[in-house]
Amino acid sequence: MSISKDAIIAAHKRIESYIIRTPVKQDRYFNSTLNAEVFFKCENRQKIGAFKARGALNAVLRLPEHEKIKGVATHSSGNHAQALALAAKTFGIKAWIVMPTNTPAIKLEGVKKLGAEIILCEPTLEARESNVERVVNETGAIFIPPYNHLHIIEGQATAAKELIEEVKGLDIILVPVGGGGLLSGTSLSAHYFASSCSVYGCEPENLDDAYRSFHSGKIEALEPGKSTVADGLRTTLGEITFAIIKKYVKGILTVPEEDILPAMKLFREKTKELIEPSSAVAVAALLKNKRLVAGKKVGVILSGGNVEAKEFAD
Numbered sequence: 001m002s003i004s005k006d007a008i009i010a011a012h013k014r015i016e017s018y019i020i021r022t023p024v025k026q027d028r029y030f031n032s033t034l035n036a037e038v039f040f041k042c043e044n045r046q047k048i049g050a051f052k053a054r055g056a057l058n059a060v061l062r063l064p065e066h067e068k069i070k071g072v073a074t075h076s077s078g079n080h081a082q083a084l085a086l087a088a089k090t091f092g093i094k095a096w097i098v099m100p101t102n103t104p105a106i107k108l109e110g111v112k113k114l115g116a117e118i119i120l121c122e123p124t125l126e127a128r129e130s131n132v133e134r135v136v137n138e139t140g141a142i143f144i145p146p147y148n149h150l151h152i153i154e155g156q157a158t159a160a161k162e163l164i165e166e167v168k169g170l171d172i173i174l175v176p177v178g179g180g181g182l183l184s185g186t187s188l189s190a191h192y193f194a195s196s197c198s199v200y201g202c203e204p205e206n207l208d209d210a211y212r213s214f215h216s217g218k219i220e221a222l223e224p225g226k227s228t229v230a231d232g233l234r235t236t237l238g239e240i241t242f243a244i245i246k247k248y249v250k251g252i253l254t255v256p257e258e259d260i261l262p263a264m265k266l267f268r269e270k271t272k273e274l275i276e277p278s279s280a281v282a283v284a285a286l287l288k289n290k291r292l293v294a295g296k297k298v299g300v301i302l303s304g305g306n307v308e309a310k311e312f313a314d
Helices: 005-015 028-034 052-061 079-090 105-113 125-139 150-166 181-193 209-216 239-248 257-271 277-288
Strands: 037-042 072-075 095-100 117-121 172-176 198-204 251-255 297-302
Touching: 005 052, 005 150, 005 181, 028 037, 028 277, 037 150, 052 079, 052 150, 072 079, 072 125, 079 095, 079 105, 095 105, 095 125, 105 117, 117 125, 150 172, 150 181, 150 239, 150 297, 172 181, 172 277, 181 198, 181 239, 198 209, 198 277, 209 239, 209 251, 251 257, 251 277, 257 277, 277 297
Parallel strands: 037 297, 072 095, 095 117, 172 198, 172 297, 198 251
Antiparallel strands: none
């Protein structure tokens, strides 16, 4: 299983009339603080407020018509749920979304507004997977996984493709990592369209499964009892995403839990952009790794902006 350069180009053409070509922003504070040129790809301004719209739209557009009419199903803690609900609404098909009971209210509301049917479950991967399997068996819907799927990764790769097209000569791209769809797609785009650019995944220290997987060479589980405010990253790598990450990603950077919300608030203060904690993990990693980025042209993909007001409370 592989994704070619042509597949990413085709995915971009396929979805470009349905997505927003999100802006790339610079900020004087970050440039001067880090002694670097930093370019933020604002996927927080994407449809449904996250990059996930790209992969879901591509995956649904890739379905043959006889499968598409059956509807689609998935499990997700939020942004992929909204993305698939959007894709289903766009093409007039039904969507069933399994969501854990601890999903932020803003994301539950977003899925409801898009007309998808929500099935709540216990906040474990096992519960999510068993419930979506039941839904697929009962309805005949096509399962579109959140990240571990070639067509999803093709779509997610288009965010970095756009960034690379807009900013020539990038040295580094920083990307949040949960299941690895965005990170694997970004690393492929860097490989094909900016071969001298190094890609790093960013994740909370509390949920450092990608870091441990990267160094052990096998997919490591989340450690029980650990939590993070970056709810969108609370998942493990998939076999497809991990194979790509091992081959094309330079490294995984981790950040302490106490750095995430301050990075989110600082970013809001300096840029007026609203980002969610998962995005702020990449901003926190940027600030923590000054030596790595000094003197470089650095891209940061801001994965989403679906955040509740209480997360900005002191």
